[in-house]
Amino acid sequence: MSITERVKELISEIEKSTLSSSDELEAFRMRYISRKGAVTELFEQLKTVPQEERRAVGQELNTLKNLAQSRFQEFTAQLEAAAASEAAGPGLDLTLPVVPNPYGSIHPLTLVRRRIIEIFERMGFNVADGPEIETDWYNFSALNFPDNHPAREMQDTFFIEKSTGAVQDDVLLRTHTSNVQTRLMEHGKPPFRSIMPGRVFRNEAISARAHCVFHQVEGLYVDKNVSFKDLKDTLYHFAKEMFGKDSRIRLRPSYFPFTEPSAEIDVTCFICKGKGCNVCKHTGWVEIAGSGMVDPQVLQNCGIDPEEYTGFAFGMGIERITMLRYGIKDLRLFTENDVRFLRQFEGA
Known part of the structure; x- marks a missing residue:
C-alpha cells in the first residue's frame, strides 16, 4: 500500500472516530500522534518516496497530522466538559415542578x-x-x-x-x-x-x-x-x-x-x-x-x-x-x- 493510500485510510479512520473515555483518548493518541504512532511512521517513510513526488506526499502527511492533532484536542475538550458537568451535578430540568421557597416570619x-x-x-x-x-x-x-x-x-x-x-x-x-x-x-x-x-x-x-x-x-x-x-x-x-x-x-x-x-x-x-x-x-x-x-x-x-x-x-x-x-x-x-x-x- 502506497503512502498516499495509507494517508487516505487514516484520514477516514480519524474522521469516523468517537471517544467516550479517557482510556479511549489515550489509545487515540498512541495510535496516531505519539512518537511511535501511524503519522510518525509515515513521515519516516517519506524519504523512500521519489524526489519529484515528495512535495505532494509531504503536504498530504501534514494534512493528516493536523487532522489527528485537531481531533485529539477536540476529544480532550469534550471529555473535560463532560467531567465538569458531572462534578457540578445534574443539569436544570425545566420539566420539574417549582420548589417553593419557605416564607419568613413577620414579627x-x-x-x-x-x-x-x-x-x-x-x-x-x-x-x-x-x-x-x-x-x-x-x-x-x-x-x-x-x-x-x-x-x-x-x-x-x-x-x-x-x-x-x-x-x-x-x-x-x-x-x-x-x-x-x-x-x-x-x-x-x-x-x-x-x-x-x-x-x-x-x-x-x-x-x-x-x-x-x-x-x-x-x-x-x-x-x-x-x-x-x-x-x-x-x-x-x-x-x-x-x-x-x-x-x-x-x-x-x-x-x-x-x-x-x-x-x-x-x-x-x-x-x-x-x-x-x-x-x-x-x-x-x-x-x-x-x-x-x-x-x-x-x-x-x-x-x-x-x-x-x-x-x-x-x-x-x-x-x-x-x-x-x-x-x-x-x-x-x-x-x-x-x-x-x-x-x-x-x-x-
Whole structure:
C-alpha cells in the first residue's frame, strides 16, 4: 500500500472516530500522534518516496497530522466538559415542578401595627410620624404638663446628657407619641385626622408586663363640631374590626392632663366573650386605650382657637393589643428574637 493510500485510510479512520473515555483518548493518541504512532511512521517513510513526488506526499502527511492533532484536542475538550458537568451535578430540568421557597416570619408587632393602620386608614385617618428624641415642650409642656406637675411622675423619663455629663432637662426620649400630635397642631391648620404609631421609651424595669422600649399608636381628630360621640363611634368601630363583630366597648372616667373629659376604653374579652376568664380577671372586660376630648388649653398652646375647633385623642399600646390578640403572656418575648416564638407567625 502506497503512502498516499495509507494517508487516505487514516484520514477516514480519524474522521469516523468517537471517544467516550479517557482510556479511549489515550489509545487515540498512541495510535496516531505519539512518537511511535501511524503519522510518525509515515513521515519516516517519506524519504523512500521519489524526489519529484515528495512535495505532494509531504503536504498530504501534514494534512493528516493536523487532522489527528485537531481531533485529539477536540476529544480532550469534550471529555473535560463532560467531567465538569458531572462534578457540578445534574443539569436544570425545566420539566420539574417549582420548589417553593419557605416564607419568613413577620414579627407579631408588625402584623398588629399594619392591621391598626389599615383599620384607621379606612376611616379617613392618615399616618404621621415625629422624632424619638424630643424637647420638653412637645413631650410635656404643650400637653398641660407644667413643671413639677404630679402627672409627670406617671412617666419615668430618659433625659439626654450633655457632653459634659450634665443632664439636659429639656431634651429627652419621648415617653409617648403624643409629641407628634403637638407638632401637627402647632405647624399645621385644622382639620387633623391622623394616627401616630411609633416607639416610646420609659425608665422602667423589664418584666413580663413592662419594658423600657415599647410601641404606641395615638390618634388625633380636630375639626369643627367634633364631639365625644365621634370618639366613641371611632373606637367602637376599631374594636369590632380588630377583635370581632361581637365586640363591645365601655368607657370609664379617668384623668389625663391633655384631655378633658377623659376615659379609659375597655373592650369585651374576645377569649371568653365577656363571661369571665383569667385574661380579663373574670370581669369580662380588658383595657385597650386611654382617650378623651382634647383639652382647650392644649389647642391654645398649639395655636388653635378652642372656641372654633374641638377634637378628640386616644392612645393604645401595640404590645398590649398584640398580647390580647395572640394570647401572649410575656412582653419580653417581643424583643428576645427567639426563632421558636417568631416561627409561630410564619406566612401570616
